[in-house]
Amino acid sequence: MIAEVDYPVQEAERTLPAVVTSAPRYSLPQRIRSGYHAFWYWLGEGLEWSRGLYRERPVEQLTHLSGSQQARIARLRRQFDVRFEQHCAALTTLKNYDYLDILDQAWTAWGQPRPVGGVVHDVGASNFWYARALHAFFLPSALTGVEVEGHRIYYNGYSRHDYAQGYVHKLPQTDFVIADYAQYAQPADTIVAWYPFVTPTPVLAWRMPLTFLAPQALFARIAMNLNPSGLFVMVNQGQEEADVAAGLCQTAGLKCERSCELRVTLRRRRIPPVVSWWRHP
Ligand SMILES: C[S@@+](CC[C@H](N)C(=O)[O-])C[C@H]1O[C@@H](n2cnc3c(N)ncnc32)[C@H](O)[C@@H]1O
Numbered sequence: 537m538i539a540e541v542d543y544p545v546q547e548a549e550r551t552l553p554a555v556v557t558s559a560p561r562y563s564l565p566q567r568i569r570s571g572y573h574a575f576w577y578w579l580g581e582g583l584e585w586s587r588g589l590y591r592e593r594p595v596e597q598l599t600h601l602s603g604s605q606q607a608r609i610a611r612l613r614r615q616f617d618v619r620f621e622q623h624c625a626a627l628t629t630l631k632n633y634d635y636l637d638i639l640d641q642a643w644t645a646w647g648q649p650r651p652v653g654g655v656v657h658d659v660g661a662s663n664f665w666y667a668r669a670l671h672a673f674f675l676p677s678a679l680t681g682v683e684v685e686g687h688r689i690y691y692n693g694y695s696r697h698d699y700a701q702g703y704v705h706k707l708p709q710t711d712f713v714i715a716d717y718a719q720y721a722q723p724a725d726t727i728v729a730w731y732p733f734v735t736p737t738p739v740l741a742w743r744m745p746l747t748f749l750a751p752q753a754l755f756a757r758i759a760m761n762l763n764p765s766g767l768f769v770m771v772n773q774g775q776e777e778a779d780v781a782a783g784l785c786q787t788a789g790l791k792c793e794r795s796c797e798l799r800v801t802l803r804r805r806r807i808p809p810v811v812s813w814w815r816h817p
Pocket residue numbers: 659660661662682683684685715716717718729730731732733738742744748754
């Protein structure tokens with residue numbers, strides 16, 4: 537028999553730090569790394585290289601799971617009627633259950649019905665490996681993953697775009713767009729951002745040039761695209777990053793409805809994710 541597991545959740549109520557709006561100053565090593573990443577970014581943009589649609593081989597069955605992981609995944613499968621393993625390789629499958637679990641834990645903690653239907657945007661989708669998790673949770677009428685560095689080329693010669701085409705293949709009304717979301721003027725009922733860049737360190741860790749650290753413009757666009765009764769869902773890495781991002785949301789004119797820090801997730805993390813939910817006031 538499979539035991540249910542408890543997931544402790546901490547409501548996060550903090551005072552928000554002021555958002556620094558002056559021009560950022562970066563150290564010399566930061567500028568050198570940024571220049572290196574800029575070279576590869578512009579090469580990818582210029583080449584628009586593609587090896588064609590990349591399909592992962594479905595793992596069919598996940599192995600090497602702990603008892604609590606098995607229990608939680610079994611519950612997610614029942615609750616959302618999903619079988620990610622029939623579409624994705626082992627790691628992508630586990631990561632999709634993990635993202636679905638994070639959303640489910642947050643809404644369970646808030647005691648709210650989950651928001652379903654409507655047009656959903658995902659901001660900074662990478663190769664959109666988690667399109668299936670978003671689809672299962674939000675049951676959108678349309679789902680679009682927007683990624684500024686969609687032409688990044690992996691070691692196997694496929695690009696992010698090639699992978700994304702595989703991940704959205706046969707997912708109804710789902711697509712992947714290569715664009716800077718700050719310039720993407722399209723209305724949405726729900727906008728999701730997993731780990732948006734709000735400080736320089738993650739930008740460089742993701743091998744992006746620091747010119748892409750323009751969070752004021754990004755959050756202003758999110759607020760502009762969000763329909764009057766729409767909701768913005770943000771996941772940040774830890775409370776410190778969440779506080780910076782919260783300041784940016786407030787500057788963009790959004791109001792925080794709920795926020796929670798998740799201490800136990802399907803995949804172990806050094807820093808717990810903080811999920812927050814925002815609206816127009
Ligand atoms: C920390 S990563 C998170 C990726 C993905 N959301 C995930 O959870 O795996 C942030 C992503 O946002 C993308 N990004 C940054 N600025 C963006 C912008 N203005 N428009 C679209 N994508 C952006 C980056 O290229 C990167 O893929």
